[in-house]
Each structure stands twice: as structure tokens, then as C-alpha cells.
Amino acid sequence: MSVENDARMDLHAKEMILNMGPSHPATHGTVRFLLKLDGEKIVHMETEIGYLHRGFEKHCENGTWTQAFPYTDRLNYNSAMQNNVAYALAVEKLMGVSDKLPERAQYIRVMVCELARLADHYTNLGAAALELGALTAFIYLVESRELVWDLIESVCGARLTSNYIRIGGLSADLPEGFKEHVKEVFDKTKVLCDEFDRLLTHNRIFVDRMRDVAPISKEDAIAFGFTGPCLRAAGVEYDVRKANPYLVYDKLDFDVPVGTTGDNFDIYLVRLEEINQSIRIVEQVLEKMPEGPINIDDPAVRQPSKEDVSSKMESMIFHFKNQIEGIKVPKGEAYFATEGSNGEVGFYVVSDGSGKPFKCRVRPPCIPLTQAMGFRVQGAFLADIIPTFDMINLIGGECDR
């Protein structure tokens, strides 16, 4: 027995059980950590989720296929557009209309996804800085996020919960002067993000807090089911956009940043670089995007325009049928995976042939990441929970559904 242990025996030292959350400043998204502490060292940590369970799947089953969109907004509310897109793609896959989607709609979908990714990463990195005490850096990125939300607002009218994508198309085309607006916003966000980068990335205190904290090996990351920036930080080059390109991602040129150790600092760097890559993608999309229709020209899939409703027989029928019974999705099941800001966002949809989903299951990226929390912070300090929990970016709405 070591000397240290001897001393502890004499002192009758025992571990402290500490309940962190669900209402604790750091456990945002509402999660509870049950900690067993030896001084400040974490001996064991239990993670408890479910405080934000709202019955997403059941809600979806009670409405038509189209009515599920607002619910998907509220999964990962930082990047609502991505959920919209993922859900629409899954339903379109089930209906077998994926290849009929006009090219312009595909480009716009890619663009709003990347804008949402920007907003998500800005929020996440900013919040991580905030919780490590750097409030100023947080405000810089929040300002960037607000600017990106301005863009999203100009597209769909809402800042947070977009409800923009529709099965077989989009709810509206881009507003006029959007390209210039994007350029204007990016000019500002690049300055802000650069300032954030200079404030933190080489800041000794920040690096000390992040580097080598909660590392995870490639094998463990895969075994836990990591996806997204956390997986890539561990050194696995896996990005759904590259591995299984959907929409027009294969026509766009972008890099996938990969880390080595999987520690918090690598995740931070991966996310920071993904911001630049998303900006690159959006700029390319604006360059390449063709003019043309934004909806599938099939009234059975996409709600027909008002003009058609009053002039065409079939359109008029579907105008009412789609509203009352919902879009008819053929019997079957489909799973579609997309690359969300935090990892793979997949929708598994089952249809019984009626106008309502029989089952709508979402595969959120946070659950595997949250599950590994206890494993990753074991033996670390109480304070290490903060950056670790921040970098996995748990979103309660998505995790608990």
C-alpha cells in the first residue's frame, strides 16, 4: 500500500457524492451528472438524460407528414434547417422522388444546411469559451451567429425554428439580393471569428484547459458510436457528406478537418475549421446555383401553387387531399443519414400508406457522445467536465426528443 493510501486510511477520507444538475449552470440542455469525487478528482460519473423529453415521435405520428416539420425544428434548435432537410430527404427517399428534386432546390438545401452549421458551431464554440470564463469571446461569436440568423430569417422568416423545407421542395425561393447579403454577413463574421481565434486558440490558459482533457481513441470513439466533429477529432475521417454524398455535396469542393487525439482541443479545432469550410461551401453554392424551379412538379408530392389550384383539375384535387389527408407516402420504411453539425442526423421513417407517419425515429448525434461522458472524464478534475460537456454540444431537444 502506498504512502498516500496510508495517509488516507488514517484520515478516514471518503468520497463525496455530488449531484450536478439538472439545474446547474453547466448542465444546460438539462442533464444530470451524479459524481463521485475524491477531492476534486472524478472517481465515477453517471449521466442521466431525459429531462427534456417531449414525445417528439408520438407528436409526429399524430399529424400528417408535412406537419412533422415544425417538430423537427425543435430537435437541434441551433441548426433547425439541417433537421428539416434530413427529414425531408428521408421522406423523399421513401416516396422514391429523390432524383426528381430540382437542382436549384438541392443547392439551396445545401446552403441552408451550411448556414445552420455555421450558426451551430458559432454557438457551441462561443458557449465553450463562456463557460471557461471568456465572456468577451462568447459575445463575438454570438454576434456572428446573429448575423447568420439574419440570413436565415431573410430566407424563411424565422430565426430559430425555420420550418423552411418541404417534402419535394422548399417553402419559398431565396429573397432578392440574397447573394450580396451573404457576402456582407461573411465579411463581418470572418472578422469576428478571426478575433475569437486570436483570443483563444493560442491562449495558454485556454489551451491548458482544453488540451489533453478527455481524450478518446479512434477505436473507443467508433465503439461508442461517435459521429461528426468528435469522431473526426479522434482521427477517423468520416463525414457523411463525403462518405455518402447527398444533395449536391459531391459537386462541391471542401475539406474535412481531422484531429488526432480526440481531446477537447482537437474537437475545438475541428469545429473552428468546419466554420471556414462551411463558408467555402456557401460561397460555391452561390456561385454554381442555377435558376429554375424549387419544387418537384407533382401535385401529389409538393403542394401545388395557388395559380395551378385555380386552373388545373388535378392540382385542385391534391390541394384539398394533401391538406385533409396528408401527402400519401407509399408503404415501407426508409432511413436517411445526413451530416449534422454534431454528427450524423438520421431519420428512420415508416409508412403504412396513410397520410400520417406510422413511425418517425430520429438518430441524434448527441446520445452516443453523452453516453461517453463518464468514460472520458474518469480520473479528470471536476472542472474538466465543463469543456468536455461543452465540446460534445449536447442539445436537450435532440437528445431527449
Next chain:
Amino acid sequence: MDGLAIFQTPGMFGNIIEMMLKIIFIFTMNMGFFAPVLTYVERKQSAFMQDRIGANRADVFGFTFFGLLHIVTDAVKLIVKEDFIPRGADKVLHTVAPLIAVIPALIAFSVIPFGGKYNLWGHEANLVIADLDIGILFIFAVASIGTYGAIIAGWASNNNWSLLGGIRVGAQMLSYEVAMGLTIVGIFMVYGSLKMTDIGAAQEDFFHWGIFLQPLGFFLFFTCALAENKRVPFDVPEAESELVAGYFTEYSGLKFAMFWMAEFLEIVTISAVLTALFFGGWHIPFVSHAMLSGFLSGIVGPDFAELITMFVHVGVFWLKVAILIFLQMVIRWTLPRFRYDQVMMLGWKIILPLSLANIAVTGLILLLVG
């Protein structure tokens, strides 16, 4: 002239009045001016750094006075708030703790000279409340009593987060007091005195300022002082994202305000100590007391010249203090927070050896130069 007649009263009476005036002045500056105004400055300055507008909501008939009314609303809010003592807490200690924290923060200022010695109508005014021979050591001693306030608060709250905060305070303060004491030894060696007034007087020449004679000592002392102050980047004892609010998690109302006030008073005290030790105290660069007084006496006569010189010096002192406060706030709003063990490592493994090296090098130079 009548108002100034008190300076002509010889003996004890004059001394008592002088003492009373000094105490009232310092007390007003600290409690009446700096503690409330700093809350405003901190809001506005952080807002400025973060591209925000900052506090501007509180108004009287639509006039916001640049947000200055928030000072009043803060005070009202804190006074009328429920004074909550959690179940199972030690009521006596829970109540005493904030007092133990705030009183030393006020007392510490008593040995800091905010001006030199002035000969006014035959009475010598020495602008320090208590001109102690042990000077700076008194500040350390008193400041460490303040630490008890935080530790007791953490213990008495019957809350694990408070307890963790309290333990962190104890460890951090202890470590940095050791380092802080050693960083300042260089100053004692250079000026050959512990007396704050002597150290201040020795810095009349611009190039004899502490920062030029003890540059490393300044940086080390400043770092330790920030750590003693328990603000970002050294705010591990309260670390709002980790420990909720650390040792004052269970405090509300005026008791909370006392901890808050103690923090702001410590900022002022630290800035004043830095000014007195490293930035020439009340001296104006390149303008000595005799020069200024001599120049003025040609215009308004010797006594008034001394009086004006005194006011100028006091003004210069507070100006330096204000600049240092500003510097501390910029640091507070720029850097992220250390981790507990990193704070300890910085204290024991970096600052302590460096301050020992500083003492050795200072001693060597003094020996060689004479």
C-alpha cells in the same frame, strides 16, 4: 481662512482632526465612490469590449443618465431582497462570514499612503491613516483574515458546492500569499524599508519607480494580486460554470452584496498597493514635490502652494489607481479561467521559484552596486 484654521491648531487636536478627515476621505472613496461606481464601470466597460451597449434601462421619468441609475437600483434590490439562510446551515457563521470578508478589505487601505507629507500652516499633514513601520506586511496580514470570510462562508452554507468553493479559496489564498510575500521582498531590499510612506517617498525620481527597479517583481506581484482578488482568470473559487457560485452560492441580499463589495474593494486596494509600490505613489513623473510647490508658491504663497500640491498629488494617486483598475478589468474580460490545479501549479512551480530568483538577483546587484 476659517475653514482652514483647523490646520493651525497645534498638538493633538489637529492630529485627531487630520486623522478623522483622512479616514472619512478613504472611507468615502472606497465605499462611497469606488465600490458602487466600479459596478457601473465594469458593466459599461465589458459592454464596450463586447460591442454591446451595457446597462441603460433604469430611468427616472425617462432619463437614464447613461445607466448610472443602475447603481441605485442595484442597491435597492440588494437591500430589499430576502436574506436567505439555508436549512442546516450554521446561522451564526453564515451571518458573520461576509463581515469577515468585507471589513479587512476596508482596513487594508489604512496603511497605504495616498499622498506625501505637507507642511500646511505649521502643521505637518502625512497622508496615510496609519504610518506603520511594518506597512505592507499589515496589508498581507489583514488580507489573509479576509480569506477566512470566504472559507467560513463555504463551510457554513451546508452546501457541497459552497464547500468546494471554500476549500479552493483556502488553498489558493494560502499558496498565493506565500508567493506574494516573496515577490515583494525585492522592493524591501531596493528601498530598504517596509514602511509604505518611505517606499513612496523614495520614488520621487521617475527612474526610481518600483516598476523600473523591480520589473519582474511587478509582474509576479501583479499576478499574485489578481489571484488574491479571486477574479477571472483566477476565479476558481466561484467559477460560476463549475461550482454554481462557489463559496457564496447560498448567499443573497446584503450578505451577498458584502462579498461583492469586498471583491471590488480588493480591486481598489490592490491597485493602490501597486501604485504605492511600483508606480511612484503620489508622484508626478519628472515633477518633484519641491518643484511644484516652489512654482506655485511664487503665485499663491507657500501655504496655499503646499495645499494645492497636496490636492494634485492625491489626484495623481487616484488617477494611477483608476488606470490600474481599468487594466485589471481588461484582463478580467479578456482571459478564460484557469483550472484549480493549474492555478496551484502556477503559484508554486512558477511564481514562487521566480520570486526567489528575483530576490537572489536583486541581492546580488545590490551587493555589487552597493
